[in-house]
Amino acid sequence: MNLKDISNRDLPNLADCASEPIHIPGSIQPHGVLLALDGSGIIRFCSANCAWAFGAEPSGLLQRPLAEVDATLAAAVNEALGRPDPRDKPFPHTAGGRAWEVFAGPADDGSVLVELECCHVPTVNDAELFDQTRDFIGHIERSRDLQELCGRIAAQVQAITGFDRVMIYRFDPEYNGEVYAESKVADIEPFHGLYYPNTDIPPQARELYLRNLMRAINDVHYEPVPILTAGNGDHASLDLSDALLRSVSPIHIQYLKNMGVGATLTISLVLEGRLWGLIACHHHGPLHLVHRQRQAALMQGHFLTSQIRVRQVAEEYGIYTVVEAHLQQLLNALQQEGDFPSRFRSFSSLMALTHASGVALLHQGQLHEMGLVPGRDRLRALFQWLAQGKGQQFVTSHLAAHYPDAAKITREASGVLYMRLGDPKKDAIIWFREEFERTIRWAGDPREAVKRSPVTNMLTPRSSFAQYKEQVRGHSREWRYSETNAAARFAGALQNQVHLEYLRAEEASQRLLNEKLVKANNELANINWITTHDLKEPIRKIQVFASKVMGSDEVQLSESLLNALSKIQGSAQRMRQLVDDIMSYSLTDDPAEAHVPTDLNGIIAEVIDAFEDELREKGGRLESTPLPTVPAVPYQMRQLFTNLVGNALKFAKPGLAPEVRIDCSLAAPGTFHLPLLDRAQPYYRIRVQDNGIGFREEQQERIFNIFYRLHDKEAYAGTGIGLAICKRIAENHGGIITARGAEGEGAEFEIYLPADRRE
Structure with missing residues (x-):
């Protein structure tokens, strides 16, 4: 084969x-x-x-x-x-x-x-394994903190396994490992407190540590045994991810040899799906453990993992109780009278809430500071940067990793906890933590963790594990969950306070505007009174005296003077008409007018009667289909149709008999797309069409503006208020009026009135 x-x-x-x-x-x-x-x-x-x-x-x-x-x-x-x-x-x-x-x-x-x-003969019997497991309960009770408990667990694992050194690694967020606790024989140097770079355990190795909680190498000097398959088979490789006997990376083997290690046992410490750390056992010579010993050591790892979470929760709860007390004090203080910014410096718990070294509040664009914070210009620049897409909350203990200008404010602001309070350009708060300098003792230079051999062209691990000290700058102490949570709760209450202050200010502003509006309305009412009453008398006298002068037989007037007096009379008449129209326009907005059931057929009959002579004189015709009865102010409806019919007769085509047609249809809900109308209710659509001179399409919106005139005032008399009055009347009755037309082809007006309006 x-x-x-x-x-x-x-x-x-x-x-x-x-x-x-x-x-x-x-x-x-x-x-x-x-x-x-x-x-x-x-x-x-x-x-x-x-x-x-x-x-x-x-x-x-x-x-x-x-x-x-x-x-x-x-x-x-x-x-x-x-x-x-x-x-x-x-x-x-x-x-x-x-x-x-x-x-x-x-x-x-x-x-x-x-x-x-x-199988090998175990170094401990079952009774000893039971006693060692039972002792773990005592370790839990006697350990004052997590680090002391880790030290006791390391000693227990060493007793179970017989390894020369047992270390408990704890990983930081970047998976650099710290020797958090250690138990060893007396004649070897301690590794406690040393750091190992994350390159010592690459990502794919961490994945296997999560998958297999225990890994043993009985002798690092072993010769790997190859796996064979039939040469004519289709299988090129075999996945050994879960294999107990899986051979180890040659790079890792060389790494262990460089450390002087002869055998290892590694137990994963997994917390909430993440690799929290490792129990790493080292021996200077070969060492083989039977399954029971490995399981007993693994059980210690399980015990420790459970206690890590318990200790973390207990530690977090201790911080939480302190933070919660400060939070309640701040929340109570917020309820007191007076705006928050003016009382900002009196909030003694504000920095203690998050164990911050400084805090800055941006309120309505104004800065308020407390404690150790950057200068005002740099503080404003930081607020502006945070407002540009950092979300509702931004937390970091290493601002330099995110903010380009962090180097200028490292001493005061290596860590920030930022909360928006509405518009981030105007309202936000930042808690600061000052720089926390520390020295890391690496087991060898982390920059030379792996090299490529110039001879074999193979990757080789570092051979030196001499201590390498690194000064860490630009970092603050880590923010805890209880601190960020308390900050978020306080920021929420403060945001409500900011909004309440804004609403109060808006209320005061609206009250002042309302007072000004009432005053302006009163003044406008006085002006209307003067316009509609006091101005009528002088206009009447101008007309009377002009007529007397023109009709006097005693004074012989020249033709030019008679022409001037005639213009005076015409202007006075137009002024009187303007006063009457302004009075009509103002009366259409009287809220005291009662809406009563009004038969629009009767209204149209009155309009036809009013224009009977003019229709006869011009040979015109006004036709109307049956119209509904609607709740309305009768005289306003009469004025609405009078203005529309009057315009149709006024702007008739020269030499063409005017024709006016009025009809009505029901616009069902959802069949129209007009502003100001409720699409969920039906409307009566009343259409008034004529065959007059019409108007240009671009004028159909402006014709309802007050005093807007479509045509030359010399050719067509009027003040430009008639259609504005029509618009106001339609709106007073819960509807609208629209216009369409083409120059030389007549005009069409549509009046929409609610079909089910109730009193």
């Missing part, structure tokens, strides 16, 4: 550690044997050392059903696959004269992995 080695040897072509396919190494660690079955139970892959367990070389196993090779093992594997999480419960098996622990489970590529791990 032609065999194919699927070991991955592509390291020289890697761009960086993050691109290494560590889930498909194509090899295993040598302390066990691996088989991979397809869905029919046929062996498609096997490790090169399979003779150790089965007494047959790979060529004698591949392409054969496992049941033919070892019927007992095949039956046990099938039984295990029927249980949930089969890999967590290995079963014993004897093969090749040795005792094995067998782990079986499905792989992502559809294969079934069967791993046989050689």
Whole structure:
């Protein structure tokens, strides 16, 4: 049989550690044997050392059903696959004269992995494991804080496993690892407090740590055992993501060798779906743990993970109670009389609310500061930047990572907590935290974590772990959830206060405007009175005296003087007509007028009677279809149709008998698209058409403006108020009037009145 080695040897072509396919190494660690079955139970892959367990070389196993090779093992594997999480419960098996622990489970590529791990005599018995687990309860009770508890857990894991060093890593948001606690033998140097860069554990390795909570390397100097498959098979690789025996990245192995480590055990600490940290166990020589020991150590990791959340919640609650007390004090103070900005500096709890070193309020464009804050010009620039798309809230403990000009305000504002209070250009608040300088002790220079060898062209990890100190600038202490939550609640209450102040100011402004409007209306009423009463008398006298002078037989007047007096009389008549029209226009807006059921047919009959002589004289005709009865002010309806019919007769075509037609139809809800009308109710559509001189299309909106005249006043008498009166009457009755026309082709007016209007 032609065999194919699927070991991955592509390291020289890697761009960086993050691109290494560590889930498909194509090899295993040598302390066990691996088989991979397809869905029919046929062996498609096997490790090169399979003779150790089965007494047959790979060529004698591949392409054969496992049941033919070892019927007992095949039956046990099938039984295990029927249980949930089969890999967590290995079963014993004897093969090749040795005792094995067998782990079986499905792989992502559809294969079934069967791993046989050689049993060793445990260094501790079951009773000791139980006692160590029981002691954990005592550790919880005696530990004052999380770090002390981590130290006790590290010591417990060391006792269970026998490793020389047990460290508990805690990751920061960028996955740089800090040795948070440590337990070690006496004669090795401490690593406690050191930091390791995130490049030591690349992203794909972190994914596997989330997937597999425990990972063991019994001897870092092992020779990988290749995985083989039939040369004519279609399988190029085997996914070993969940394999216990999976071979480790050569880069990581070299990293451990450079540290002087001989064996490792790693336990993941996962909190709310995120890798919080690791329990990392190191030994200077080879060390093999049986499954029970590893499970006991893993149980310590589970215990610790549960306590991390409990301790964090307890710590957060302690901060919450302090913050909540300050919040309630501020909320009570907001309810007191007086505007908030004037009392800003008296709010002693404002900085304590978020443990800030300074706070700045932008209220109606004015700045108010407290504590350590940037200068006013830079403060305004920061507010302006935050207003440009940073949302309702913006929180950071490293402003320099976001704000281009952060270097100028680092001392006062390395951290900011920003809340909008409405229009961000006018109302917002920022809490500040000053710069918190600290020194990080790295285990080696983080900038030289991985290099490429000029000889082999392969990536190699750093060989030096000498302490490298880095001064961290531009950061503040982290904002806690309880602080940001309290700030958001206070900002919400403050925003309500700001809006309340605005509404009060608007109310005062509206009250003042209303007073001015009442005064203006009273003055306008006086002007109307003067216009409609006091002006009529002088106009009448002008007309009377002009008539007397023109009709006097005692004085002989020249023709030019008679012409001038005639113009005076004409102007006085137009002025009198204007006064009458202004009076009519003002009366159409009288709210005291009562709306009563009005038969529009009777109104049209009165209009026809009024224009009877003029119609006869011009040979004109006015026709009307039946009209409805509507709630209206009768004299206003009479004036509306009088003005429309009068205009039709006034603007008749020369030499053509005027014709006026009035009809009515019902406009059902939703059948019209006109402003000011309610589309959900029906309207009467009353149309008045004539065959007169019409008007240009661009004039159809302006003809309803007061004093707007379409035609020369010498040719057509009038004041330009008639159609404005029609518009006001239609609106007084809950409707509108529209106009359409074409020059030389007549005009058409449509009056919409509510069809179901109630008194």
